[in-house]
Amino acid sequence: MKLFDLPCIAAAVDPAEAAEQIRLGFIAYSQGRVKVPPVQNFVFAPANGDCCVKSAWVEGSDSFTVKISTGFYDNPTRGLPSNDGLMLVLSALTGQPLALLQDEGWLTGLRTALAGQIVARALAPAQVEAIGIFGTGSQARLQLEHLLPVTDCRHVLVWGRHDEALHRYREFAEGLGLRVTTTRHAEEVARQANLIVTTTPSREALLQRQWLRPGSHITAVGADSPGKQELDAQLVAAAEVIVVDSIAQCSLYGEVSHALKAGLIERSRLLELGQLLAGEGQGRRDDRQITLADLTGVAVQDAQIARYAVQACSRV
Amino acid sequence: MKLFDLPCIAAAVDPAEAAEQIRLGFIAYSQGRVKVPPVQNFVFAPANGDCCVKSAWVEGSDSFTVKISTGFYDNPTRGLPSNDGLMLVLSALTGQPLALLQDEGWLTGLRTALAGQIVARALAPAQVEAIGIFGTGSQARLQLEHLLPVTDCRHVLVWGRHDEALHRYREFAEGLGLRVTTTRHAEEVARQANLIVTTTPSREALLQRQWLRPGSHITAVGADSPGKQELDAQLVAAAEVIVVDSIAQCSLYGEVSHALKAGLIERSRLLELGQLLAGEGQGRRDDRQITLADLTGVAVQDAQIARYAVQACSRV
Numbered sequence: 260m261k262l263f264d265l266p267c268i269a270a271a272v273d274p275a276e277a278a279e280q281i282r283l284g285f286i287a288y289s290q291g292r293v294k295v296p297p298v299q300n301f302v303f304a305p306a307n308g309d310c311c312v313k314s315a316w317v318e319g320s321d322s323f324t325v326k327i328s329t330g331f332y333d334n335p336t337r338g339l340p341s342n343d344g345l346m347l348v349l350s351a352l353t354g355q356p357l358a359l360l361q362d363e364g365w366l367t368g369l370r371t372a373l374a375g376q377i378v379a380r381a382l383a384p385a386q387v388e389a390i391g392i393f394g395t396g397s398q399a400r401l402q403l404e405h406l407l408p409v410t411d412c413r414h415v416l417v418w419g420r421h422d423e424a425l426h427r428y429r430e431f432a433e434g435l436g437l438r439v440t441t442t443r444h445a446e447e448v449a450r451q452a453n454l455i456v457t458t459t460p461s462r463e464a465l466l467q468r469q470w471l472r473p474g475s476h477i478t479a480v481g482a483d484s485p486g487k488q489e490l491d492a493q494l495v496a497a498a499e500v501i502v503v504d505s506i507a508q509c510s511l512y513g514e515v516s517h518a519l520k521a522g523l524i525e526r527s528r529l530l531e532l533g534q535l536l537a538g539e540g541q542g543r544r545d546d547r548q549i550t551l552a553d554l555t556g557v558a559v560q561d562a563q564i565a566r567y568a569v570q571a572c573s574r575v
Numbered sequence: 576m577k578l579f580d581l582p583c584i585a586a587a588v589d590p591a592e593a594a595e596q597i598r599l600g601f602i603a604y605s606q607g608r609v610k611v612p613p614v615q616n617f618v619f620a621p622a623n624g625d626c627c628v629k630s631a632w633v634e635g636s637d638s639f640t641v642k643i644s645t646g647f648y649d650n651p652t653r654g655l656p657s658n659d660g661l662m663l664v665l666s667a668l669t670g671q672p673l674a675l676l677q678d679e680g681w682l683t684g685l686r687t688a689l690a691g692q693i694v695a696r697a698l699a700p701a702q703v704e705a706i707g708i709f710g711t712g713s714q715a716r717l718q719l720e721h722l723l724p725v726t727d728c729r730h731v732l733v734w735g736r737h738d739e740a741l742h743r744y745r746e747f748a749e750g751l752g753l754r755v756t757t758t759r760h761a762e763e764v765a766r767q768a769n770l771i772v773t774t775t776p777s778r779e780a781l782l783q784r785q786w787l788r789p790g791s792h793i794t795a796v797g798a799d800s801p802g803k804q805e806l807d808a809q810l811v812a813a814a815e816v817i818v819v820d821s822i823a824q825c826s827l828y829g830e831v832s833h834a835l836k837a838g839l840i841e842r843s844r845l846l847e848l849g850q851l852l853a854g855e856g857q858g859r860r861d862d863r864q865i866t867l868a869d870l871t872g873v874a875v876q877d878a879q880i881a882r883y884a885v886q887a888c889s890r891v
Contacts, residue, residue: 260677262578299612299630301639306668312630312641314615323617325628327641327663329670343670345663347643352622354645354659359675361576 261358263572268362271571274405277564278373282536284317284563285377285504289533292318293559300484307333309484315558316351322569323351324562328367342367342397346565358569366568370560372401374504374532375456375478378552379409381535382500382543383454384474387412390437391452393445393466393489394459395424398480400431402456407435416440416448418465446470457481457489468494471549478552485512490551496523498551500542504532505557513555577674579888584678587887590721593880594689598852600633600879601693601820605849608634609875616800623649625800631874632667638885639667640878644683658683658713662881674885682884686876688717690820690848691772691794694868695725697851698816698859699770700790703728706753707768709761709782709805710775711740714796716747718772723751732756732764734781762786773797773805784810787865794868801828806867812839814867816858818846821873829871 263271287293299312308331316323328344335341342364348357360366387410392399395417403415415437419425425441432439442448448455449470455477457466466477468491477498481489495501495518503509506529510516518524530540532552543550579587603609615628624647632639644660651657658680664673676682703726708715711733719731731753735741741757748755758764764771765786773782775797782793784807793814797805811817811834819825822845826832834840846856848868859866 294617296615296617296628297613299615299628299641301610301612301630301632303632303639303667303670308667308670310639310665310670312612312615312628314617314628316617316619323619323626325615325641325643327665327672329665331668331670334669337669339669339671343672345672347661347663349626349643349645351619351624352647353650353653353655354619354624354626354647355655356643356659356661356677361672 260356261573262361263358264361265363265365267572267575268360268568269365271575272369272568273571274369274373276571277369277567278376280563280567281370281373281560282377284559285533286537287317287533288505288557288559289531289537294318295558306331313558313561315562317559317562320566321350321352322348322357322566324348324565326367326558326561326565328364346561348565348569360565360568366564367561368397368401370564371398371480371554371556372405374554374560375402375480376405376409377536378478378502378532378554379406379454379476382476382502382550382552383409384476384546386546387454389414389416389452391416391448391455393418393448393455393457394481395419395428396458398458399428402458402480403432404435406454410454412454414438416442416452418442418445418448459489460487461489462486463488464491465489466494467491468497474546474548476550478554479514480554482513483555487512488514488517490514492518492521492523495551497549499548500530500550501528502530502532502535502552504554506531508555508557509553514553576672577889578677579674580677581679581681583888583891584676584884585681587891588685588884589887590685590689592887593685593883594692596879596883597686597689597876598693600875601849602853603633603849604821604873604875605847605853610634611874622647629874629877631878633875633878636882637666637668638664638673638882640664640881642683642874642877642881644680662877664881664885676881676884682880683877684713684717686880687714687796687870687872688721690870690876691718691796692721692725693852694794694818694848694870695722695770695792698792698818698866698868699726700792700862702862703770705768706731707764707771709734709764709773710797711735711744712774714774715744718774718796719748720751722770726770728770730754732758732768734758734761734764775805776803777805778802779804780807781805782810783807784813790862790864792866794870795830796870798829799871803828804830804833806830808834808837808839811867813865815864816846816866817844818848818851818868820848820870822847824871824873825869830869
């Protein structure tokens, strides 16, 4: 079994190549060609932590992946990052472990951001007035970074709860060459930005329908487990295109689940990202439509980026 | 993260110490103190292989375990073992990966055999006339090896389908100092042995009720997934004590599931091993009773042996 650590992985992985593999993975998933057993979840209440184990095999592939990711939210007080994790790639031909990617959660962050990029390529309005980011954490940074290849817009509005975090985000985004507006008022972001990504662990709606500009696209990635919510359910219902990474998973949690439970939308309105990417569903038709993507994270993203990362690291 | 390979693990692990940890694990499991998310199963039909991912956390423990085990049944034709696997131990305090045990499935084999030993200590008749083993594979060897500390009996009858495999098993068992009778007739084993372990991947009953001696104990470990069966359902129903490692799991598959589905027994007759070990249920009362243990393998065994193995390897 080969072992690859984070410095090696981060040096070898090309985001554009990884994005292409993830795109193909979404298509395979929506075509029913990916085996995805139920996610294993742990909650470690005494330590304010959780863990999920996500596994997937793309049928016909010669490998499969088991990913373990952890979030321990008091870690920063000990000088440790909140998130950690690793991916294991095993042979689907012999069962032998092929590689351990000790990526410390880096690949999970990247595959989540690249899903946002893939969605933006498909659904962003032709003219991006400003990029809006909700949240100031690592995923908020990654999403912005990986939107830049998709748009010429270089103005970002960032919403956060804490001035210090907003200040640090400003430094980061200015380092990418952007003009940056920070704010603690969600409405300000929605009134100016028309390509919006929400990345917070919020448990109540941050973003309201009536604030949105016509033609805005919103990608929501924060609500990755039950109880989380970033968008008002009325906003979800008002979107003219609703794309989800997994109909099965987004019916259980994520933004769409709240609107389904409230009876505001029918399940038949949901379009899976893989279908959209395969040209099997109607995406944005004009620059007045509100479009929405609800991304809860599916194991096929992990399987695809892990397999690619092993190849990339092995080439180095 | 520490890495331990099979030679290191096999040298460091003391079976008696491991058995004690597994015994405590069964008790914790039956007391509801173990978090066990659903098992993840893959079937790789083109390669005649499968994989399962079993994870567990004993509440209050400072670590948890994710185990991956694979079985690829055409591997021997390529000179590879059928089974492979590894265990990961992570911190339940910070989420950090602590250790990777590259045990190649060795710890899974051992924890399964030690469960058989634990059961035999609790349920074997006082006077073992002969040990009966069904199957000639690695688990058939491990079960015999780990029964020897439990009984003075040194006669084993072994059932198998192939003379060559029986011959190799004879050499193995004679090497342990036993008198060995090999046979292709299941009835011969049941007529002479009263401490019987079945370890085959059979999908039809091998062992019939009417062949058994009074007072026999049978431990069935082969039926670890749906569709497998080693014991006639009438035999299961006739047992006066029916112990299972997990009522929930053995209701779904394993020997007991067939008798439950046929309506031959009630679920209320099942006693969990952890209850028996905690003195909370009635085990064998006399030397005429037929007793049965149906062991499908539970993730708490993996969590306990993995945590112990990391400690043992770290001491070396």
